[in-house]
Amino acid sequence: MSTEPTAPQPRHFIQQIIDADLASGKHKKIITRFPPEPNGYLHIGHAKSICLNSGLATEFNGQFNLRMDDTNPTKEEIEYVDSIKEDVRWLSAEWNEHYYQASDYFDRMHADAIKLIKMGKAFVCYLSLEEMRLQKGDFTTPGKDSPTRNTSVEENLAAFEKMTRGEFDEGKAVLRAKIDMAATNEYMRDPVIYRIRKVEHHNTGNKWCVYPMYDYAHPLEDAYEGITHSICTLEFEKHRPFYDWVVNTVNTPSKPQQIEFARLNITYTVLSKRKLLELVQENRVNGWDDPRMPTISGLRRRGYTPASIRKFCETIGITKHNSLTDVALLEHAVRDDLNKTSPRFMAVLDPIKLIIDNYPEGEVEILEAQNNPEDPAAGSRTVPFSKTLLIERDDFIEVAPKKYFRLTPGQEVRLRWGYYVKCTHCVKDAAGNVTAVHCTYDPATKGGDSPDGRKIKGTIHWVSEAQASDVEVRLYDRLFTHENLNDLGDDEDWRTHLNPESLKVIRGKVEPALLTLKPGTRVQFERTGYFCVDIKDSQPSRPVFNRTVSLKDSWAKQIVK
């Protein structure tokens, strides 16, 4: 039996490299890794890398490692380690038992540094930072050799030992690889591989006062773990020759291959750890998990699902050229997911009274409402109905434009799950603001169908005033008003483009069923958008709702035209 021929799945360049490596027998099994430095919270750009690396491991039946790249104790904290693990787990990238820390390799890296010294491939240099910069040369001029470049192996061994014991102050000595000061690639001009940092490390405490540099440490970490494909972003392209130099000169048993891909950029947001840290430190947002932040924790709190983020990462693909992804792609991914999965409720965000003049005073009816028309299995709930309701202020207009299907004097609309009502008139205050809308209902249309089959164009949502609850609703919008934050002039501060209206806090009126939801629950407010119960600030029976994303609104578009 043969399966129906299907179109071949498009394969990006990294999958093709792996295909070839497996076919040639270079590798039997692949091992990938995600190696964040624990100096900040993960963001959607990291999600791209996590999905890529863990996805490749799954696809090729390989292994995925999570590794803290913690070689610089001055910037790293245990708080970040914990948040990173939580976020990677939330995205359901499974590392199983393969959790590692670069700092656990410090002994081995140090031994390999001694190996390099013995080979005459590394030396201790006493040049100051400034002197070293001057001797480095530039794009067009070769660098100058360090005065200690040709000292004996014995001297270097002793000097490195002194460094390691803490006999030098910070900045007084470094260990450098001995390669070529005239190399066209600056990263090959005797790069520093160990520096002195007399700082406590969150994992190794005060055991060390010398710490390996990224360019030296990273290839070794990969090699120690047997990583086959070490995937990083484009800015490391020029580091690759040194990566290979380390692997080949130390001659590690396994020889990982570095592959670079383009990092993610999204319109109307910043995606650099430094800028995100500044937003937090300058209190421009309320922490790393502020729902406006593009961090994983921010998106989670905003109501994004892991599946929607994974879908987004799949959609944007993997290439080597820099691009700017429209945030609409992200929003589409979450709408698409939430549309299928979230139960519907009625909530009125900008209430105005609707009084049904011919409805009995004091009567309360219990109506049945479907939870999700997309999913009959989601069942139904009940909503109370009475003479005085609250509806959206937008759903009434005294003088209606063409094709307005909502309430306007003389027009009939359907109250969702309720009755047909016909608008009669409105009441205004002294200033001319509408304070209440009046209507009459047709008792024969209970549930929203009319026996005579007459068609109603507009259906609006509502809550019964007496039974409605007052809740806090947070309406989030994009954090920046500028589309491409990478495109600013040198003297232009990205902060000036912050959107002053990125957060609006309002009080809404909601149906009773909305009060008992657990924090983190995602729902749709019918005709409005997707919301979730805030996981931090909600209290029992006092939920706070975060707007994840609004529904598409083609009427709003039409009205603009």
Place this chain on the structure above:
RNA sequence: AGUCCGAUGGUGUAACGGUAGCACAGGAAAUUUUGGUUUUCCUUGUCCAGGUUCGAAUCCUGGUCGGACUACCA
């Protein structure tokens, strides 16, 4: 300035010498107890100039434009 990398609709991508396809965005319609969803249709593209070839988005040469790099950060 040098080296390296890249260039496909408005945006993100696919096509690996043989019909430029998909998704988003935008537009039109049908369906709809959400102006949502769903369905159908439409608009819009191979950076430029040469070359190789029966045939080029794809290979070659030259240009143009964009990005990365000048840390004892990662």
